[in-house]
Amino acid sequence: MTYPNGKLSEEKVFKDPVHRYVHVRDKLIWDLIGTSEFQRLRRIRQLGTTYLTFHGAEHSRFNHSLGVYEIIRRIIDDVFREREHWNQDERLLCLCAALLHDLGHGPFSHSFEKVxxxxxEDFTQAIILGDTEVNHVLRRMGDDFPKKVAEVIAKTYENKLVVxxxxxxxxxxxxxYLQRDAYYTGVSYGHFDMERILRVMRPREDQVVIKHSGMHAVEDYIMSRYQMYWQIYFHPVTRSAEVILTKILHRAKYLHQEYYSFKQEPVHFYSLFEEEISxxxxxxxxxxxxxFYFQAWQDEEDTILAELCRRFLDRNLxxxxxxxxxxxxxxxxxLTRLFEKAGIDPDYYLVVDSSSDLPYDFYRPGEEEERLPIHLLMPNGELRELSRESEIVESISGKKRTDHKLYFPQDLIRNLPDSCKEKEKILQLLEQVDH
Structure with missing residues (x-):
């Protein structure tokens, strides 16, 4: 079955705190939003454990996905329409890829993936190409349409402009995500003039370029990205919660491998623990x-699992x-040696966590990850790489910033009996490291 004219009889709108409204006119998009796989994104937070630091950060992958769709819709329908280098036949492909780009995220995304x-991204493609409601909806556009959508998201699609x-x-x-995460965390760093950026975007053969007159709006965008990473995404308190979350999952996996008898059997985790998840x-x-499992595991016989779950749920980071x-x-x-002697397992309670970010880079031949630079369209029609024109961007280009923190349970250490010879040494060493 195909869509007769492909449009809804009446436009649907979602009220959105960032873009005011998200507009849906295409029946294909409306049907994709209604699939069980897309609705699942309502139950996955956009920012993982950040809600334990910024209490407003309860927003989901669902509303972010709608936001990305809306930005792409505005670029295509309001800015690119009838411009040279833009093929209107790719419109629905772009809208679907925008809507579905985060479809494969799991709970507490990145911590979960690491463990x-x-x-x-593999699961995003598997959902789009597998026996799913999303796949059945996409196939109404043709048997090869799901494959094209998956290729856009995987960055392998032949038209690099679309990617x-x-x-x-x-x-x-x-x-x-910069604007949405800033809104929900209540900070001002993530704000930049998106309206201006959208107005000065232009399609070229292999990428979107920015008119030179919009350079300052792009500088603002890059600086807001830089600030958001260090003030929000890499916030040390959020990372502390992630460390505990990760250790809970590691502990549960270890206990399963040791044939530990759980009071609350981790049925949903079995195929994950075996690394054969369908x-x-x-x-x-x-x-x-x-x-649900963290709540139940507070009562487990295994003291490490129970204690870590209580910590996470009670925000005792x-x-x-x-x-x-x-x-x-x-x-x-x-410190590792002293923790062991004091009876505190350093594998779970003494953790070095590192974060690093590269706010902007231009292409450097031979590097593992090819980063397509931002190009400015000059008045004479030539393209110039952004950091060649902007002193602000040049000052941070290619500069990777890395930050390391050592995490530990101060309360467990302080609660060691005074007769424990290691207690004072541990506290002294931690103070030394801090200075």
Missing amino acids: FHLDH SLISSQIDADRMD LRDYLRLDESVIM FKYIEFNPNSQMKMWME
């Missing part, structure tokens, strides 16, 4: 399922200090 060696709209250094995905099992996972792995590794090894 179980998963990649949400760059959804995945580049200035794309609809980033433009939505698409059906994966789609049954969301954050409410995970939180680990403390942290700055840590330099180059100069302080000996201290860390000594």
Whole structure:
């Protein structure tokens, strides 16, 4: 079955706090939003454990996905329409890829992926290409249409202009999440003049370029991205919650491998623990399922699992200090030894966590990840790479910033009996590392 004229009899709108309204005129998009796989995104937070730091950050992958769709719709319908280099036949392909780009995210996305060696992009493609409601809706546009949508999201689609709209250094995905995450966390760093950026975007053969007159709006966007990463995404308190979450999942996996008898059997985790998860099992996972287990595991016989679950649910997070792995590794090894002697398992309670970000880069031949630079369209029609024209962007181009923290349970250490010889040494060492 195909769509007769493909339009709804009446436009549907979603009220949105960031874009005011999200407009849906295409029946294909409306039907995709109604699929069970897309509705599942309502039950997965956009920012993982950030709600434990910024209490407003309860928004979901669902509303971010609608936001990315709306930005792409405005670019295509309001800015690119009838311009040279833009093929209107790719319109629905772009809209579907924008809407579905995060479809494969699991609960507490990145922490979850690290523990179980998963990649949400693989699951996004598996959902689009598999025996799913999303696939059945997409196939109404032709048997090869789901494959094209998956290729756009995987960045392998032949038309690189279409890919760059959804995945580049200035794309609809980033433009939505920076503003949305700033709104829900209540900070001002993520705000930039998106209206201006959209007005000065132009389609070229292989990427979106920006008119030179819009350079300052792009500078503002890049600086807001830089600030958001260090003030929100890499916030040390959020990372503390992630460390505990990760350790809970590691502990549960370890206990399963040791044939531990759970009071609350981790039925939803079995195929994850065996690293043989099916698409059906994966789609049954969301954050409410995970939180159910954390709630139940507080009563487990295993003291480490029970204690970590209580910590996470009660927001009794680990403390942290700055840590330099180059100069302080000996201290860390000594702390590990002292923790063991004091009866605190360092595998779960002494954790070095590192974050790094590269706010903007231009293409450097031979690098593993090819980063397509932002190009400015000059008045004479030539293209100039952004950092060649902007002193602000040049000052941060290619500069990777890395930050290391050492996390530990200060309350457990302070609650060690005074007769424990290691207690004072641990406290002294932690103070030394901090200075």
